[in-house]
Amino acid sequence: xxxxxxxxxxxxxxxxxxxxxxxxxxxxxxxxxxxxxxxxxxxxxxxxxxxxxxxxxxxxxxxxxxxxxxxxxxxxxxxxxxxxxxxxxxxxxxxxxxxxxxxxxxxxxxxxxxxxxxxxxxxxxxxxxxxxxxxxxxxxxxxxxxxxxxxxxxxxxxxxxxxxxxxxxxxxxxxxxxxxxxxxxxxxxxxxxxxxxxxxxxxxxxxxxxxxxxxxxxxxxxxxxxxxxxxxxxxxxxxxxxxxxxxxxxxxxxxxxxxxxxxxxxxxxxxxxxxxxxxxxxxxxxxxxxxxxxxxx
Amino acid sequence: xxxxxxxxxxxxxxxxxxxxxxxxxxxxxxxxxxxxxxxxxxxxxxxxxxxxxxxxxxxxxxxxxxxxxxxxxxxxxxxxxxxxxxxxxxxxxxxxxxxxxxxxxxxxxxxxxxxxxxxxxxxxxxxxxxxxxxxxxxxxxxxxxxxxxxxxxxxxxxxxxxxxxxxxxxxxxxxxxxxxxxxxxxxxxxxxxxxxxxxxxxxxxxxxxxxxxxxxxxxxxxxx
Numbered sequence: 001x002x003x004x005x006x007x008x009x010x011x012x013x014x015x016x017x018x019x020x021x022x023x024x025x026x027x028x029x030x031x032x033x034x035x036x037x038x039x040x041x042x043x044x045x046x047x048x049x050x051x052x053x054x055x056x057x058x059x060x061x062x063x064x065x066x067x068x069x070x071x072x073x074x075x076x077x078x079x080x081x082x083x084x085x086x087x088x089x090x091x092x093x094x095x096x097x098x099x100x101x102x103x104x105x106x107x108x109x110x111x112x113x114x115x116x117x118x119x120x121x122x123x124x125x126x127x128x129x130x131x132x133x134x135x136x137x138x139x140x141x142x143x144x145x146x147x148x149x150x151x152x153x154x155x156x157x158x159x160x161x162x163x164x165x166x167x168x169x170x171x172x173x174x175x176x177x178x179x180x181x182x183x184x185x186x187x188x189x190x191x192x193x194x195x196x197x198x199x200x201x202x203x204x205x206x207x208x209x210x211x212x213x214x215x216x217x218x219x220x221x222x223x224x225x226x227x228x229x230x231x232x233x234x235x236x237x238x239x240x241x242x243x244x245x246x247x248x249x250x251x252x253x254x255x256x257x258x259x260x261x262x263x264x265x266x267x268x269x270x271x272x273x274x275x276x277x278x279x280x281x282x283x284x285x286x287x288x289x290x291x292x293x294x295x296x297x
Numbered sequence: 298x299x300x301x302x303x304x305x306x307x308x309x310x311x312x313x314x315x316x317x318x319x320x321x322x323x324x325x326x327x328x329x330x331x332x333x334x335x336x337x338x339x340x341x342x343x344x345x346x347x348x349x350x351x352x353x354x355x356x357x358x359x360x361x362x363x364x365x366x367x368x369x370x371x372x373x374x375x376x377x378x379x380x381x382x383x384x385x386x387x388x389x390x391x392x393x394x395x396x397x398x399x400x401x402x403x404x405x406x407x408x409x410x411x412x413x414x415x416x417x418x419x420x421x422x423x424x425x426x427x428x429x430x431x432x433x434x435x436x437x438x439x440x441x442x443x444x445x446x447x448x449x450x451x452x453x454x455x456x457x458x459x460x461x462x463x464x465x466x467x468x469x470x471x472x473x474x475x476x477x478x479x480x481x482x483x484x485x486x487x488x489x490x491x492x493x494x495x496x497x498x499x500x501x502x503x504x505x506x507x508x509x510x511x512x513x514x515x516x517x518x519x520x521x
Contacts, residue, residue, distance in 0.1 A: 033359055119358065145356025148425050155420070176352035287353050288493035295490075 028130060032122030035169070039130045045071070048098045048126060050169050057169055060098030062131055068104070069262045074199055074231035075100055076263045080224055080272060081162050081197035081235055083250045083265070084242065088112050088161035092153075092189065094146040094177070095166040096123055099133030104261050106139050114139045115160075117149045119167075119174075147176050150185045159191045165198035175290040178210065182287075183217040187238070195237040202232035205295045211278040213285045222272040235272070244269050325390070325515060329451045330472050332397065335508045336447045337476030339501045342484040343404070344369050346494055347437055350407065354415040355429035364429040365437070372438045376445020383446065384453035390516025393454060396446050397509030401502045403440035408495050408502075411436055448473060 024040035024047075031037070036051045047061040061071040070076050078101060089112055093101050096118035106114055118124050121143045127133035135141050142149055146167055163186055167177050176182060186196055196218065200210055202225060214221055214234050221236035242250075247269035258265050283289060347365040348357060355361050383392070406414070414435045422428040451469055456462045488497050 119356070145358055145425065147353055148356050151354065151419065152423075174357060175349075176357055179353075181353060286493070287349075288495055289489075290349070291490045294486075 028126065030122055030126070032120050034120045034122075037122055037126055039126060046130065048123075048131065059169065060100050060131065062098060062100070066262070067132065068107075068260050070100055070104055071262075072100075073226060073229040074233065076261075077224055077226060077229070077231065077233040077268070078164055078166065078197055078199065079104075079258060079261075079263050079265060080222070080233065080268045081164070081195045082254055082258075083247045083268065083272075084235060084237060084239070085161050085193060085195040086250060086254060090158075090160045090162075090191075091115070092160040092163045093117070093166065094149075094164065095168075096127055096133070096141065097166070098131040099127040100131075101164060101166070102139050103133060106136070108257060110138070112138065112161075115153075115158075116141045117144055117146045119143070119145055146174075147182060147185075150182070150189060153189055154185060158189060159194070160189055161191050161194050163190060163194065163196045165196065165200075168199065168201075173206075173292045173296065175285075175292045176287070178213065178285055178292045179290050180213050180216055180284050180286045183214065187217055190237060193237070193239055195235060198234045200232050200234055201296070202230055204297065205282070206292060207232070208279040208282045209285055209292075209295055211276070212280060212282050215276070215280075216284045220274055222274060223277070224268070224272045226267075226271050241274060244272070247272060326455055328390075328511065328515060329393070329454050330469070332393070332508050332512060333447060333451045333469050333473040334476035335504060336397070336400075336444050337473030338480035339400075339505060340369070340373070340441060340444050340480070341477040342480040342488070342501060343407070343437065343440070343498065345481055345484045346489075346497060347433060349489070349494055350411055350436065351415070351429050351432055354419045355425040355432065358425070360426045361429045364426070364433045368430070368433040368437055369441050372441035373445035376442040376447075377449050379442070380446030381449040381453075384450045388450065388453045390454065390512050392516075393447070393450055394509045394512025394514075394516055396443060396450065397505045397512060400440050400443040400447075401505035401509065403443055404498060404502050404505070407436050407440070408498050 024042040026038050027041050027046075028039040029037070038049045038051050038056075040047050040049055041064075044063055044065045045061055046064055048059045049056050050059055058072075060075075063069040063071055070079070088105075088109055091105055091109075091112055091114045093105075093114065093116045096102070096116050099116075102114050102116050105112065116139065118141060124141055124143060128135075146165075165177070165186070167174060183196075190196060198214070200214075201207055211223070211234075214236065218236035220241055221234050222241060224233040224235060225231070248266075251266045251269055255264075255266050285292060344365060347369075348362060351357075351361050351365065355364075380396075415432050418428050418432045418435070422431060448469065452462070452466045455465045455469065484497065492500075
């Protein structure tokens with residue numbers, strides 16, 4: 001079972017990589033305030049793409065035949081947060097994309113309140129129109145800058161069991177969402193058993209600066225990277241990190257619930273490292289010093 | 298070096314002297330040019346940092362830039378008006394130097410009170426468009442307006458007769474806009490990579506202070 005899922009995942013990746021852009025048919029195209037958006041379809045796959053001259057970046061994909069499938073490896077990796085907090089009553093998601101995360105999480109936790117913050121109203125429209133994303137009483141969407149939303153949430157004294165930071169398109173980084181001060185604000189929104197999970201950068205100088213910044217706010221964190229993906233997911237929270245055995249036990253219990261989403265969570269614990277393999281002498285990023293886009297090169 | 302004896306008109310110049318344009322005025326063109334360059338550099342450097350300063354409270358969306366740019370434009374236009382007006386009354390290097398010192402002081406709140414100012418705007422105004430507009434006017438209007446006064450005033454200091462006034466103005470726009478270009482480029486490419494924002498703003502304050510002191514020193518004879 002596990003093997004076949006891995007094989008399927010690898011095949012999926014290869015298919016994704018292997019398909020030349022021309023083979024996709026563009027079913028929707030629009031220019032938003034922030035970017036050029038396309039929805040492309042190829043065989044059973046429909047993807048939200050932010051197009052750029054240099055290269056396009058796929059933000060989110062759905063499998064049209066298997067609507068529950070979480071397609072991207074890094075999106076699957078986000079679900080590792082459930083190994084630290086498996087019964088969230090409230091979830092904050094920064095960055096909507098195609099809405100994969102809120103869709104899956106609201107099915108898994110029907111009574112959880114899910115707040116989604118997305119800066120681009122066009123992305124929200126596209127998610128509704130082409131990716132079967134629906135808001136509801138439980139799932140709310142705010143079109144706002146995440147930093148502003150988080151500051152307002154602090155004033156309202158909101159708190160969340162899981163906060164997912166997924167605001168990076170891969171090309172331009174909103175620098176004010178990568179600073180120590182922002183992460184401190186995020187931390188203040190976590191419940192005492194809350195978990196923050198962030199999709200971040202795994203290469204360039206930014207890897208070191210970002211790691212130092214996260215550890216200055218959260219102390220230890222799981223540095224989660226999997227073979228065949230270029231992503232790095234950071235997971236942490238106010239509670240001490242559980243041991244690998246505990247993670248493995250929880251993964252076993254969650255495995256069946258996550259199987260319909262093609263998330264093989266039992267593979268995760270062994271890749272969730274706590275070793276500090278970055279240069280700890282670099283400066284953390286702060287509101288005063290945040291050249292994230294310059295450090296990326 | 299200038300001495301009072303070289304320029305007997307210095308001490309006695311009145312607003313009536315404005316009309317006697319062929320009159321030789323008190324200037325050291327090189328100094329005025331480099332001061333105009335400095336102010337151009339600093340205006341754009343601060344404007345660029347403005348986006349960074351506001352981002353933690355209002356985000357970095359297009360309307361935040363809209364707020365910053367419009368406040369800078371309004372402040373500069375106000376400064377041009379006031380600077381032009383002031384140049385009618387006994388223009389001299391000494392007063393010119395005080396503009397720089399006052400601008401330096403007016404930049405200080407950005408370093409020490411920007412969080413306080415933005416926090417209080419943030420709690421009162423929900424809409425980040427108007428929040429960023431109010432915050433940028435609180436933080437940037439006064440220093441930018443004072444820096445704007447420098448442009449017309451430096452034209453007056455360097456113009457010796459009506460015939461070449463356009464050329465003088467052109468030369469001054471040239472150096473100050475070149476300064477702005479360099480301020481933009483250096484700040485966005487390198488300064489933010491090397492230094493904290495407050496370090497950059499404090500350096501600007503010190504540069505303005507030094508520029509002002511230089512003008513005061515060279516223009517001090519006009520006081521006698």
